[in-house]
């Protein structure tokens with residue numbers, strides 16, 4: 001069936017109508033007439049697959065990646081980059097206003113574009129399959145478990161693409177064991193010019209066989225610091241060369257701060273935009289030396305360590321024990337007074353906070369689900385004058401800000417940062433004052 005796209009909406013979709021029913025279609029632009037096939041139908045709306053563009057928008061560009069629309073990782077490669085940031089800014093404003101009822105034109109700053117539109121990801125997770133005598137490495141198709149074999153990913157740092165080529169050759173040479181490897185994580189640091197590879201298997205595999213693969217990879221790719229392995233029984237990856245986590249860690253730099261990142265631990269995907277994010281958080285915190293900062297969902301201290309240069313006390317809470325070990329290592333490495341503690345901030349904040357605590361600034365950087373429970377819990381104990389909320393999901397940000405507004409906070413500014421060019425994802429930093 002043919003429909004005309006009326007506008008782009010949140011989540012990477014274009015919206016058109018068929019017989020009065022709203023239809024969501026990916027990879028389109030406003031005013032385009034497209035041939036689509038319904039994939040999921042609900043009472044009032046439907047989702048569709050794009051089959052053909054009958055009448056293209058003059059804004060449409062030819063996507064740089066040959067796997068675009070097949071591999072499912074990108075949403076916007078058909079849109080020129082300068083228009084992508086405009087689209088994201090507009091969609092964020094519409095969605096946030098719809099969910100909060102707030103008029104934010106004055107509060108919303110122009111999005112920080114990413115200096116690199118391609119080759120910016122420092123980490124990718126790939127799947128591996130064997131088809132006959134061929135090892136296939138790639139990503140799953142959108143909403144499916146079907147593998148799309150790729151020889152490169154245009155979003156990934158160049159060191160990652162070199163690693164994919166080498167892995168293809170090495171795993172093919174070791175096909176008997178190569179087929180046992182189901183997943184591969186490649187993580188690189190452009191700051192250090194280094195990388196690591198983590199090989200995942202479903203079951204325990206003879207370590208000597210994996211070591212042979214690891215040795216060949218290390219000699220083909222001299223920038224690799226380590227090759228690690230992981231299977232279901234392990235909480236964290238293990239080095240195939242008996243290295244400790246600090247020896248395998250990658251070094252990132254934020255101004256004068258050294259941030260080491262252990263294998264398997266969270267780090268922001270876009271290395272350059274992460275430096276901008278850190279700068280924005282530090283500026284918004286506008287700390288003076290008598291103030292104290294509490295960060296919830298602190299990771300390895302990526303945002304709180306740079307803040308420690310301006311504060312009396314910085315404490316980060318994080319639920320993952322290896323991540324906390326890593327964060328405290330970073331605190332010592334940079335000779336800061338920051339410290340990090342293992343706390344599940346959604347269920348156990350009361351194990352750490354007391355009503356005598358005096359934190360002026362609360363910084364939160366939760367996963368997509370947002371942090372309404374952690375905010376409610378925190379405000380039972382502390383009354384920070386500033387709250388900085390770093391969000392990767394506008395809808396949960398809006399929900400949580402609604403709660404903070406009802407609790408006596410005022411929204412002062414919203415800053416968008418494009419951490420994820422070519423995709424529909426939006427990173428936001430919100431500042432609230434009591």
Ligand SMILES: C[S@@+](CC[C@H](N)C(=O)[O-])C[C@H]1O[C@@H](n2cnc3c(N)ncnc32)[C@H](O)[C@@H]1O
Pocket residue numbers: 266267268296297298299300301302303317318319320323343344345346347365366367
């Ligand atoms: C989006 S990351 C942010 C990390 C850090 N702020 C940064 O910039 O690298 C979210 C972090 O929250 C942690 N996390 C998730 N759920 C948590 C919970 N219930 N309690 C504490 N930490 C949690 C994750 O392990 C992850 O490190």
